[in-house]
Amino acid sequence: MSKVVMLEVKGLTTKYITRFQEDVYAVDHVSLTVEEGRSLGIAGESGCGKSTLALSLMGYYFPPLHYMSGEIIIDGRTITEMEPDDIRREILGTEIAYIPQAAMNALNPTQKVIDFIEDVIQAHDPYKTKKEIYDLARKSFEVLGLPADVLQKYPVELSGGMKQRTVIATSVILSPKVLIADEPSSALDVTSQKMVIKMLKNLMEYGFIKSMIFITHELPLLYNVTDDIMVMYAGQIVEKGTAQEVVFDPLHPYAKGLMGSIIVPEKGLREVELAAIPGVPPNLKNPPAACRFAERCKYVRAECEANPVPLHYVGGGRAYRCILPEKELRDIYAKEARTREVHEHAR
């Protein structure tokens, strides 16, 4: 596997300014790396900042979201240093592309699909002719398994699944290096969901994109689709590692809580969602200075609420944000598992 880094983010911090002029830090010093040919999944409860992270990664900010600090480097170019209009012309759509959460309404309802694609392409290359654009669009759509007559339709004429696939095909029409997909399948029926996921998996294979960030609250999807997983809590990364590691050997108590529900085969993986942990995340207008999870953590100690907790790197890209050493956490989890087994046997 090649080691070319497609997307590198260092200490990215962004905030929302509400209409009452309050600051909400939804993305707090996030750093991550995605290499060519790999996909990164981001998990967390709703409101944890994962969707905001997706928006922030685009490098193109408009109210109420504001950039504070940090760097975003795409294939060697630091886009956080560029002018907004240059980002619009040179980066968006061509280097990094986005698939929105509610793709149902992502297409302008009064425009044919092909007209929208024309606007997208001409925003970057005003000299492309209609004919060239049409040929390009038809080819990409066919490769991705979409009928070419979709191009001549209005969004209202497309079914939900078809609309979502059209959005995906449109997003990657300029072969971006990074694709950010924010819950692309959450509002669809099972069949459409499968087709969308299959399509996303194919994108890299067919060379439309070089790397992908996939955001969802459905754990099994994350495990099946992505190579690496990052767990967010209250605007911060609390754990990252390969999919295998994070799902089957989580270190952070929050990640552990999330993943705890995954290995319940009889329930059917699809039904299982994240966030089965009692309590609510802290208010990001005024987050605790120390560990943000302390309030809900089963293993909380006095030290937890004293100082900010840094992210501990434990090698191989693995990291977690907790004051307890790796070994101690593993011991606690092992002990818990044993007592649970004993309980189950007793019954």
Added chain:
Amino acid sequence: MKGYWKYFLNKLLWFLVTLVCAFILNFILPRLMPGDPVAAIVARLAQGMSNATGVQAIYQQYADLFGTNRPIYEQFFLYMSNVVRGNFGYSFSQYPRPVSEVLGASIWWTIALQFPAIIVGWLIGNTLGALAAYVKGGFDKVLLPVSIFVSSLPPFGMAVILMAVFAVNLRWFPTSGGYGFDLLPSATWSFVWSVIVHYQLPFWSIVLIAIGGQAIGMRSMSIYELNADYVKYSRFLGIKDRKIVGYVFRNAMLPQITGLALSIGTMVGGALVAEIIFSYPGLGYTLLNGVMGQDYPLISASTLIVTIMVLIANFVIEILYGFIDPRIKAAQAD
């Protein structure tokens, strides 16, 4: 084009159905009320008439005209065939002028006043509303309350205020009438100028009211569209803001057009009362005269004409809308 025809026929059918229903209502509402309209008319007409045979003769004449001595469905067809031939009977208050003549003199004043005013008000209102949504800040903070206040004013209120300021105090414009009282309708410059001068205040009172309501509607629609998912998505694909604003306003405009179709009846109703304030020689003033003179045929005919005008306007807007909104053709095609 096939899709459009389907839409057109659908709307045409709806237009005809509403027309018939409006007709029936116009016919039946006065007859639902206790008392015989003809008796009421004759009672009024025969005031001061001591000759009983004369009263009887008048009664007979109107009973024949309205066919009140026949079954109700026959009356309806009689009424319909009379209306279709433009025969609304005689005006009581302006006897012996036929109603059709009274209306014929006033209807064009109303059309020439109201439709341009409503269209101008709609255009200005939508532009201001879109600007308020896009520019935000101080402009929006001023425009919104002002628009709410203006649209809270009844149309006749705006008419009274404009008249008090510009006609009574500043004397820039005349207070009443459609043209100078010392002139006769003719194709002379002085007459045309007089008509133009008399046109201003009624026109602007209707325009201002329309601006208020439309600006509020367009502002909400635009804000709604500006927050739509496709705006964010288009931005993230690198499309220029100017182009996206184009999408937004086009999409926000479409509901405003259907909104106009639905509210045109209310707007015309309000504008009729504004006409009265200026004694403008249109349908509003004719209606007032009808009410004051207890002139039943005149009222019935005026309301019918107003309804038909509104229905036609409504139909025309819907038809135009079919051309403007591409989804109509697409949705009907399959």
Added chain:
Amino acid sequence: MKHTIRQIFRSGKFVVGFSIFVTILLIVIVYPLIITGEPLGIIGQGTFFPPGIYVSVYDSIGSPSYTLFLDDAAAKRIASKLSNDDRLAMKDWLIADGVPENQIDITDTEKLLDLWEKEYDPDKGLPGMTFAKQRYYQRLNDSLEGLLSTEAAIIAAKNAETGVLEETGVVKQSDYVNVGEVASVRVLPFGTDNFGRDVLTELVAATGVSLQIGLVAGLIATLIGLTLGLLAGYVGGLMDDVIVFITNLFLVIPTFVLLILISFSIGQEQRGPFVIAVVIGFTAWPWTARAVRAQVISLRNRDHVNLSKLSGHSIAHIILTDILPYIASYVIMALILQISLGILQEAALSILGLGPKTTEDPTLGLMMQWAMIYQAHILGKWWAYFPPLLTIALITFSMNLMNTGLDQVFNPALRD
């Protein structure tokens, strides 16, 4: 619930609208407790007395008099009788009469009056002068009589026995009375109307009646609209088709036309304020029905409704507990809108002469109609039409503001 209310009161627009409305409501309730008297009692003989403080002339004479030496008293007296327009008119007359223009100085009152006295002849018509103009000069001349006099005015009473006038008192130009000591003083902030009634008292009563008309009309319209909207949206099927057809029909047929036809047909005798309110209510429901239906349809397939259906609850139960609470905010906004619409419709109908026929209860629309019939707007008698107009505008404005505020709370997309 508490949270929602707190949020509503954080909206500036709602608070402003609410304050205006409550102020109006308080005035309507409190005013009659302080100023009692028939709202439609005729207190003045004559039409359109201007706003101001009315002091009994008779009582003034009998009140203790004080002597004040005020320098500007004479100037004020002259100015009130002889306006600048009058001076210009005098100049015109004199020039037309052949006096050279440079001899006339309209700023020097004494000289001007001297000249006028010398030259003016009431019987002399000037070429091109209308009769009305001639009358104007005659009146002006009469009022100038004794303007520069410094003599006191004599008060005389007729001797009951001899019938001869006998001097009973003298009023010097430096005599003053204290308004507070005059027995009868009446403040008429908005003057009187065309029938000589106190406009303010009438206005307060009219506002109360108009609000009641609006409330009755709004409640009826909302109730009908809500019922039809719920039936169409929730029950669906044929019921939906029929209701949608009727609603659309009444949406395009102008409401105002229906109002005219019905009000006219009811006949003048039967048209009380309540009847008008009912008629308005029965013609205003289609908007609400349409809006409620749309809301209900979007709710119909929500999980909690489906759950309730599966639990075997009755339609009435589902509508009451699973649908109504979710559209309550919407219905309240519709009600507010309908109330203000009802007030506007009453006013429009009244101006047409189809408003309530009443001799006891004024309404805002009737006040407008009376003022219009007596041409207050053309005669510039603003106090007769402007107060009711402003009240209508303030009521509807406050309600629209409240609605905009509520809308911003319940539809967050409209916020910024």
